[in-house]
Amino acid sequence: MSPVETHCPYCSLQCGMRLSGRRVPEVSSWDEFPVNQGALCRKGWTAAGLYGSRERLTSPLVRDRETGEWSAVSWDVALDRVADGIRAAQASRGPDAVAVFGGGGLTNEKAYSLGKFARVALGTSQIDYNGRWCMSSAASAGIRAFGVDRGLPFPLADVEEADVLVLVGSNLAETMPPAARHLDRLRERGGRVVVIDPRRTPTANRADLALQPVPGTDLPLAMGVLHLLVAQGAVDEDYLAARTTGWDEVRESVASWWPERVERVTGIEAAEVRALAAMLAGSPRVMVLTARGAEQHSTGSDTVLAWINVALALGMVGKRGAGYGCLTGQGNGQGGREHGQKADQLPGYRRIDDPAARAHVAGVWGVEPDSLPGPGRSAYELLDALGTDSGPSAMLVFGSNIVVSAPNATHVTSRLEALDLLVVCDFVMSETAAIADVVLPVTQWAEETGTMTNLEGRVVLRQKAITPPSGVLSDLDVIAGLADRLGSPVPFTTEPEEVFAELGRASEGGPADYSAITYDRIRDESGVFWGGERLFADSFAHADGRARMLAVEHRGAAEQPCADYPVHLTTGRVLAQYQSGAQTRRVRSLPDDGPFVELHPLLAGRLGITADDSVRISTRRGTMTAPARVVTTIRPDTVFVPFHWVGANRLTNDALDPASRMPEFKVCAASVTAHG
Amino acid sequence: MADRVVVVGGGMAAVRLAEELVGADVRLTILADEQHAPYNRILLSAVLEGTHAADALTLRSPAWFEAHGIDLRLGARVLEIDREAREVVLVDGERIGYDRLVLATGSIPTLPPIRGLVRRDGTLHPKVHPFRSLEDCRRLESSLAEVQAQRDSEPGSEPPRAVVVGGGLLGLQVARALSVRGVLTEVVEGAEHLLASQVGPAAGAVLARDLRRLGTDVYTGARAIRMTDDGVRLDNGAVLPTDLIVLTAGGRPSTALARRAELMVGRGIVVDSTLTSVSDDRIHAIGDCAEHRRRTTGFVPPAWEQAEVLARLLRGEPASYVGLRNVARLRATGLDVAVLGDPQAAEGEVVEVTNPIAGSHRRLVVHGGRIVAAALVGDLSRVGLITQLYDRGTILGPDEPGQLLLPEAADAPTTLPDEAEVCACAGVTAGEIRACESMSQCVDRTRATTGCGGCADVVRRLLDAGRAGSRPPVPVG
CATH class of the missing domain: 1.10.10.1100 (BFD-like [2Fe-2S]-binding domain)
Known part of the structure; x- marks a missing residue:
């Protein structure tokens, strides 16, 4: 059997790889695929480690609430039980009594079907997904500034053509290692890299200039950079006049952000702010890329806008090898937000409150536009409402491990436990599945076919390589089976390629239009970019073709250090783990060293903590204990905890960004003490 | 009917107040005596230096005020306050009524007692330049250009010369700016060392050395006493030939209006913690002209905090001004200075590292484990962190203040063990x-x-x- 060309199950790079073998696939490189050119990180090389795992779920399970005992049941019994629960909830409290929670790792086909299922079969407005916690701030900013949101509006390899690359809150050398090769090539050509991160990460070690701001102050740093560009006359006035609106107000908004003020707020020396501005001012091609470090804040979307303003003021957006982009995180972070899992959206990145969009999508679905519900709650607000008087009493979860990944997780877990019915589709007993009433075992990567849209907006095809174990069904089967039981007015197909064709029709004419993309084209062209390979060369997606420059203000993190919680806490990823770790923590060949608390020797000395000591870290929301790692690479006023294990998100703040509804994962106030 | 709030002054405090009152239920009038739209005054020395475009100083354009329904009057001089009628009277006789009056009149440069500085007709000697406003900055630049043009027409002549009177933050910034532009600059400071109101003698000595290294002569403990045709005569007998004299020797709160209106005035207009005049509860004062707890400040950060507090009060929200931690930073190429709080007067233990060889002096004043003041001269390593610890009142360990002043340890090369x-x-x-x-x-x-x-x-x-x-x-x- 010849190897199957497919893509890694993890991050948004969607590295190409080949799989061979019948039961347990073997990974080999796919050198011709342009995004990673054969390179993989250890997560990719070991991605098949969950095949044949004893932890793999192969039968639907139902939990007895009285005894906590699990029973294996048939699919019919399980789906009947779920359908009964849904009917009971909706009979007493209306359609919105049932919520759906999706994931940024689901294929486009699943994301689309899930959105359709919620609106058509359940008739609920209460659907959102964990992608809200991924790149929603960048998405919100991109839509407002450019009229469209595509993570990178150019192929990732364009990075190598920049003269200066500014990475704001990205640790791509650890989070998407093969992408780091572009940094090396960029520097070999004489280009320079700037990394902005409170930690001096492996990515920052490859930078020409590494700035370590106070967490939550990337926005005033951008204001300070733009201030200096204006002061030095380095902005591209012709570009601003021809291609943007709003420059005057933005220019005034940075007049009071001189470098010494920026220093006081960000903790970055004025001289370094000047060095960054000087680097940008003299460079023909400047590229700014933001990631979660900049975005996962209650000020995340404004922070992205502030950096977009820098890129626009320099006249860089739309220029080859330059511009602005967002490094999406989850495997299908991009596609997941385009096809209707989001509370306010319909397929094709259409707005659910737009009558024309509703009419078009309803036409494709074969239902009346008026039958579609309106916008629902955003992810955190949805979870916060569960089991309350006004919130849903039942929820179906697809591709998400909420107990580990939600902010203020103790509270969120209590909301999940307050539901009358919690249904989780997963292929292992994740922490969220463990508190569910019904767990449905679904197929994993390589056992099913579907498309993903990577960080570049490139739609790629993950092809089925092996047969799933018996007893396991696809999420598409679950959706169709439930729709059928609930008497959906229209049927749901379970054939991925058919779903994709329908998705294409539903997205046709929308901002993210997939109608011209087919599986064959994807195979022939190494993936297909929606909207074209490069955007914005001539115009932006607003009606007048211009980008919007929007003035923003510095508000700062919702929670500032105080006497009781004197340090900043930030969270992030480590190389060997992915997201909530439900998959990677179960892959034996990946090291699972557990969580740790990273702190600077100055802080460690103050607290009497030495390496490997047990450290207790507390916030207003929770406490966790983990061993100390004493490193000089972190700001002395900041501690870092990786979020792949239960605990980190018990600490994090649920303050939301007003525009994107992104929680403030990346900074809160904490206290740290030696433990025991 | 919404309250009529009239602000006298169009400086940085006034603009901040206006920004904070956007959307509030008030009718706001700003009476700015300068002709230029409100601008960022503290960057004037950068304009002089040539590192900051003058047209990029504007904080808010007239269009912004108009768009937010704020009546901005440029070139509006207030003659007096009629407290009884609750009106201000402009020099042209117009009377503007107020429910609340905010005095944000700033400060005016002090003219040092130098004979010949002011001519018989009351105007300044043409070589003399105060340095407070954009107009001052432009006038200085054009004088400089004239002198420069004259020198350029005489091949082989030496560059223009300037004497800066005053060795405080502004004086040093202006001296560096002129020097960067090729002017032979000298600084005259009456106190025994530079930056005397912020730092001690050792730090001042480091600064003087830095300045001399950069080509600027420094005369401390010396007063300019007389303008002559040759230049400036000092009280130590020296005569400094010069083309320009720039006055930066401090300013005093602009309180004439308040005095005439019989408000209580000490050094500044005396206000309580609601920034209300102790003599009239409809009159407020913020910024350089205000005196709170016997202190006037002269810096932007406290002026802004006062503006924010007053805006909340005018919106009907509770707020009070408690006095802010100030950080003063020198903005001048080649001179590194940060002053946090009052490192000479603050109570506490002093941790100090002086390296006259490298030209640095750093002092932390620590009280109860907190950094309560600091002076960093010649070496700004960790200034960002030290400022954070100061601003947030972080309680440090006993070794930490010392460690903060030591160089960061480099990671030593090690032999990788096989299991690494x-x-x-x-x-x-x-x-x-x-x-x-x-x-x-x-x-x-x-x-x-x-x-x-x-x-x-x-x-x-x-x-x-x-x-x-x-x-x-x-x-x-």
Whole structure:
């Protein structure tokens, strides 16, 4: 059997790889695929480690609430039980009594079907997904500034053509290692890299200039950079006049952000702010890329806008090898937000409150536009409402491990436990599945076919390589089976390629239009970019073709250090783990060293903590204990905890960004003490 | 009917107040005596230096005020306050009624007692330049251009000369700006050392040395007493020939209006913690002209905090001004100074590192474990962190203040133990790499270097070392 060309199950790079073998696939490189050119990180090389795992779920399970005992049941019994629960909830409290929670790792086909299922079969407005916690701030900013949101509006390899690359809150050398090769090539050509991160990460070690701001102050740093560009006359006035609106107000908004003020707020020396501005001012091609470090804040979307303003003021957006982009995180972070899992959206990145969009999508679905519900709650607000008087009493979860990944997780877990019915589709007993009433075992990567849209907006095809174990069904089967039981007015197909064709029709004419993309084209062209390979060369997606420059203000993190919680806490990823770790923590060949608390020797000395000591870290929301790692690479006023294990998100703040509804994962106030 | 709020002054405090009152239920009038739209005054020396475009100083354009329904009157001079009628009277006789009056009149430069500074007709000697407003800055620039043009017409003549009177923050900024522009500059300071109101003699000496190294002569403990045709005569007998004299020797709160209106005035207009005049509860004062708890400040950060507090009060929200921690930073090429709080007067233990050889002096004043004041001169390492610790009142450990002033320890090169992970992407240890004979074998066997590529250098060195049969240190991290 010849190897199957497919893509890694993890991050948004969607590295190409080949799989061979019948039961347990073997990974080999796919050198011709342009995004990673054969390179993989250890997560990719070991991605098949969950095949044949004893932890793999192969039968639907139902939990007895009285005894906590699990029973294996048939699919019919399980789906009947779920359908009964849904009917009971909706009979007493209306359609919105049932919520759906999706994931940024689901294929486009699943994301689309899930959105359709919620609106058509359940008739609920209460659907959102964990992608809200991924790149929603960048998405919100991109839509407002450019009229469209595509993570990178150019192929990732364009990075190598920049003269200066500014990475704001990205640790791509650890989070998407093969992408780091572009940094090396960029520097070999004489280009320079700037990394902005409170930690001096492996990515920052490859930078020409590494700035370590106070967490939550990337926005005033951008204001300070733009201030200096204006002061030095380095902005591209012709570009601003021809291609943007709003420059005057933005220019005034940075007049009071001189470098010494920026220093006081960000903790970055004025001289370094000047060095960054000087680097940008003299460079023909400047590229700014933001990631979660900049975005996962209650000020995340404004922070992205502030950096977009820098890129626009320099006249860089739309220029080859330059511009602005967002490094999406989850495997299908991009596609997941385009096809209707989001509370306010319909397929094709259409707005659910737009009558024309509703009419078009309803036409494709074969239902009346008026039958579609309106916008629902955003992810955190949805979870916060569960089991309350006004919130849903039942929820179906697809591709998400909420107990580990939600902010203020103790509270969120209590909301999940307050539901009358919690249904989780997963292929292992994740922490969220463990508190569910019904767990449905679904197929994993390589056992099913579907498309993903990577960080570049490139739609790629993950092809089925092996047969799933018996007893396991696809999420598409679950959706169709439930729709059928609930008497959906229209049927749901379970054939991925058919779903994709329908998705294409539903997205046709929308901002993210997939109608011209087919599986064959994807195979022939190494993936297909929606909207074209490069955007914005001539115009932006607003009606007048211009980008919007929007003035923003510095508000700062919702929670500032105080006497009781004197340090900043930030969270992030480590190389060997992915997201909530439900998959990677179960892959034996990946090291699972557990969580740790990273702190600077100055802080460690103050607290009497030495390496490997047990450290207790507390916030207003929770406490966790983990061993100390004493490193000089972190700001002395900041501690870092990786979020792949239960605990980190018990600490994090649920303050939301007003525009994107992104929680403030990346900074809160904490206290740290030696433990025991 | 919404309250009529009239602000006298169009400086940085007034603009901040206006920004904070956007959307509030007030009718706001700003009476700015300068003709230029409100601008960022503290960057004037950068304009002089040539590093900041003058037209980029504007904080808010007239269009912004108009768009937010604020009546901005440029060139509006207030003659007096009629407290009884609750009106201000402009020089042209117009009367403007108020429900609340905010005095944000700032400060005016002090004219030092130098004979010949003011001519008989009351105007300043043409070589003399105060340095407070954009107009002052432009006038100085054009005088400089004239002198420069004259010198350019005389081949072989020496560059223009300037004497800066006043060795405080502004004086040093102006001196550096002129010097950067090629002017032979000298600084005259009456106190025994530079920056005397912020730092001690040792720090002042470091600064004087830095300035001299940069080509600017410094005369401390000396007063300019007389303008002559040759230049400036000092009280020590020296005569400094010069083309320009720039006055930066401090300012005093602009309180004439308040005095005439019989408000209580000390050094500034005396206000309580609601920034309300103690003589009239409809009149407020913010910024350089205000005196709170017997202190006037002269810096932007407290002026802004006062503006924010007053805006909340005018919106009907509770707020009070308690006095802010101030950070003063010198903005001048080649001179590094940060002053946090009052490092000369603050109570506490002093941790100090002076290195006259390298030209640095750094002092932390620590009280109850907190940094309550600091002076950093000549070396701004960790100024960002120290400022954060100061602003947030972080309680430090006993060793920490000292450690903050020491250089950050570099990671020493170490020999990688065999079990150390070298390639994180493929999970390969140093031992596994040492077991390989070549890069290609290493790639085939371990996949090291094929992920992010970041370990390539270390792998190459490990392989080279293996071939050489030795095990030299390999830097990590």
